[in-house]
Amino acid sequence: MPKAKASKRPLKTPPTPSRRSPCPVSCALDLFGDRWTLLVIRDLMLGRNRFKDFVSSPEGIPTNILSDRLERLLESGMVRQIPASDGGKRMAYELTEKGDSLRPVMKSIRDWGLAWEPGTKVLLQQG
Amino acid sequence: MPKAKASKRPLKTPPTPSRRSPCPVSCALDLFGDRWTLLVIRDLMLGRNRFKDFVSSPEGIPTNILSDRLERLLESGMVRQIPASDGGKRMAYELTEKGDSLRPVMKSIRDWGLAWEPGTKVLLQQG
DNA sequence: ATTCATTGCTTGCATTATGCAAGTTTTTTA
DNA sequence: TAAAAAACTTGCATAATGCAAGCAATGAAT
Numbered sequence: 381m382p383k384a385k386a387s388k389r390p391l392k393t394p395p396t397p398s399r400r401s402p403c404p405v406s407c408a409l410d411l412f413g414d415r416w417t418l419l420v421i422r423d424l425m426l427g428r429n430r431f432k433d434f435v436s437s438p439e440g441i442p443t444n445i446l447s448d449r450l451e452r453l454l455e456s457g458m459v460r461q462i463p464a465s466d467g468g469k470r471m472a473y474e475l476t477e478k479g480d481s482l483r484p485v486m487k488s489i490r491d492w493g494l495a496w497e498p499g500t501k502v503l504l505q506q507g
Numbered sequence: 508m509p510k511a512k513a514s515k516r517p518l519k520t521p522p523t524p525s526r527r528s529p530c531p532v533s534c535a536l537d538l539f540g541d542r543w544t545l546l547v548i549r550d551l552m553l554g555r556n557r558f559k560d561f562v563s564s565p566e567g568i569p570t571n572i573l574s575d576r577l578e579r580l581l582e583s584g585m586v587r588q589i590p591a592s593d594g595g596k597r598m599a600y601e602l603t604e605k606g607d608s609l610r611p612v613m614k615s616i617r618d619w620g621l622a623w624e625p626g627t628k629v630l631l632q633q634g
Numbered sequence: 635a636t637t638c639a640t641t642g643c644t645t646g647c648a649t650t651a652t653g654c655a656a657g658t659t660t661t662t663t664a
Numbered sequence: 665t666a667a668a669a670a671a672c673t674t675g676c677a678t679a680a681t682g683c684a685a686g687c688a689a690t691g692a693a694t
Contacts, residue, residue: 404620
């Protein structure tokens with residue numbers, strides 16, 4: 381649970397704590413190069429925005445993994461928290477501009493999967 | 508033990524070993540959703556094709572990981588082995604059509620990294 | 635022909651991540 | 665107010681990763 385405190389002093393920490401190389405592909409994979417992160421982003425792009433929504437996706441992400449991924453996505457500025465639309469006190473998640481700009485990545489991966497992995501199909505269209 | 512031939516696992520891979528869902532993104536991530544596979548494919552797209560080339564890339568992939576990834580890429584039909592161009596007896600690797608068709612994915616990830624990860628830059632252009 | 639360095643791996647082992655089940659706390663609903 | 669749902673956390677077993685070392689097969693040099 382990050383305590384979201386805004387610091388005013390200039391960042392001393394380098395932009396990347398432990399970057400393997402300055403290659404943009406390598407750096408991108410440091411952020412979402414795993415089997416779950418892009419699935420959470422996919423769900424967000426499809427309009428799902430609650431913890432339970434991600435959990436109920438067909439791949440069945442374990443809740444401890446989901447907590448970890450959401451935390452990392454918040455840290456890396458791809459996701460932010462907002463009040464849930466039901467007016468209650470719980471929070472929901474949404475993509476920032478940085479996260480939303482992964483749509484071309486998502487589309488290219490989806491297209492590749494549809495073309496080369498037999499039996500795949502798009503379950504939900506993005507509205 | 509024979510060298511460089513058989514995998515340790517049973518390898519009776521059915522069309523879909525254990526697919527998490529029929530989602531094309533999920534299935535694609537089952538194949539290259541990790542921190543190393545796409546870097547090997549990047550190197551192949553840049554014209555590198557030998558084990559030592561992959562090892563000498565700036566990210567420093569461990570050789571056991573590289574062996575595993577090459578084996579999986581062969582299994583999934585994204586990479587094939589060919590005689591090395593130096594006329595010797597050693598083999599090299601190259602992308603199949605399936606692997607090469609990941610270029611749009613690679614490009615979208617590279618573009619995203621360049622746009623959103625400060626300090627990244629393309630080290631080698633693809634010829 | 636013998637030595638030597640390079641290539642392409644494999645092995646062993648410590649560390650880290652993943653996956654599963656269960657438990658906990660807060661919020662919402664009945 | 666009691667119960668259910670939501671959003672996590674914790675514990676623990678298993679798997680993946682990362683590092684160093686080792687080793688057999690080339691290829692090059694002597």
